[in-house]
Amino acid sequence: MRIALLAAPLAFLGAAAAAQTPAPNPQIDYAGFIELTGSLQQVREAHRLERDEFLARAAAEGALLLDTRSESAFAAGHIEGAVNLPFSDFTSKSLREIVGNDPDRPIYIYCNNNFSDNAAPVISKMAPLALNIPTFINLHGYGYTNVWELAGVMPLSDVPWTSGLAPPDEG
Secondary structure, X not given: OHHHHHHHHHHHHHHHHHHHOOOOOOOOOHHHHHHHHHHHHHHHHHOEEOHHHHHHHHOOOOOXXXXXXXXXXXXXXXXXXXXXXXXXXXXXXXXXXXXXXXXXXXXXXXXXXXXXXXXXXXOOOXXXXXXXXXXXXXXXXXXXXXXXXXXXXXXXXXXOEEOOOOOOOOO
16 A cells, blocks of 8 residues: 555655656757757868958858848948848748858858948857857858858948948938
């Protein structure tokens, strides 16, 4: 009888522990993300360009200067010639619409953390969460491997910046 009394709570605890472990989601692969991230560390380092080379290459025929910040940050200002596709909108379809069908097309990326101003529209993010990192990883994951990143930190005045904000109404 005593064993039966102990067995019921143990069975309940086992069922409760099993109920607390959510079923795996086949559409989320954390281990795959970790593997992809690790495999790209040295590739990313070799694909960082100083300002002058970055700007020259990004302006070349067929190159894409991609700004993956939010639509509002992009509208407030961006490097001249940049095209916006917010990182949160990355899908195979949206990338193909912006990048095209050539997976070898050179893509040039930058983020808030490339600028020292720390003022709108480029408020600095925590260094491990800088947008260049997930953008680089995701572009590779989607099959676009000719990705180049702006290296270094500079003031906005060091790049040809376009402000999308309308001037104040003087009327």
